[in-house]
Amino acid sequence: MTSNGNGDDGQQTDKQSMTVSRVIKASPERVYEAFVNPDELAQWLPPTGFSAEVHHLEPEVGGTYRMTFTGETEELAEYGSTFGGTYLELDPGERIVYTDEFETDDPEMAGEMTVTVTFEAVPEGTEVTARQEGIPEAIPPSDANEGWTDSLSNLAELVEGTS
Numbered sequence: 001m002t003s004n005g006n007g008d009d010g011q012q013t014d015k016q017s018m019t020v021s022r023v024i025k026a027s028p029e030r031v032y033e034a035f036v037n038p039d040e041l042a043q044w045l046p047p048t049g050f051s052a053e054v055h056h057l058e059p060e061v062g063g064t065y066r067m068t069f070t071g072e073t074e075e076l077a078e079y080g081s082t083f084g085g086t087y088l089e090l091d092p093g094e095r096i097v098y099t100d101e102f103e104t105d106d107p108e109m110a111g112e113m114t115v116t117v118t119f120e121a122v123p124e125g126t127e128v129t130a131r132q133e134g135i136p137e138a139i140p141p142s143d144a145n146e147g148w149t150d151s152l153s154n155l156a157e158l159v160e161g162t163s
Helices: 030-034 038-044 139-160
Strands: 016-023 050-057 062-069 081-091 095-102 115-123 124-134
Touching: 016 050, 016 095, 016 139, 030 095, 030 124, 030 139, 038 081, 038 139, 124 139
Parallel strands: none
Antiparallel strands: 016 124, 050 062, 062 081, 081 095, 095 115, 115 124
């Protein structure tokens, strides 16, 4: 009935999405490696205030992953979550597509998301673009955007200067 303010015609009731990009001063191959190495993924993916444990990660088409974010403070503890999915595409140094789903009984947090990450060589290094589609209705896309922005900042800290 009313516009949701994002330029759509109000029909976006069950498919929230967001896109965020950042240039990282490292090669596309190095940045890609940080997405498929479980130790590195656990270091950079959790936003500030969270830690991560990668339970398993099989970076191959059809392979799965599962991990847990744990809030490091009392205020963030309730926002911890376990999630996982399946790798749909893995093109080293260029693109990763995977599904992502929270392990939850909360219907507002249920549903499968699709994440597409592209790595484009630019003069300064690599432009990383993450697009998350199908964000659960309980998560404002602005929160997902903020989380990814934070994660990509952590990623830059991890890989810059290590190419």
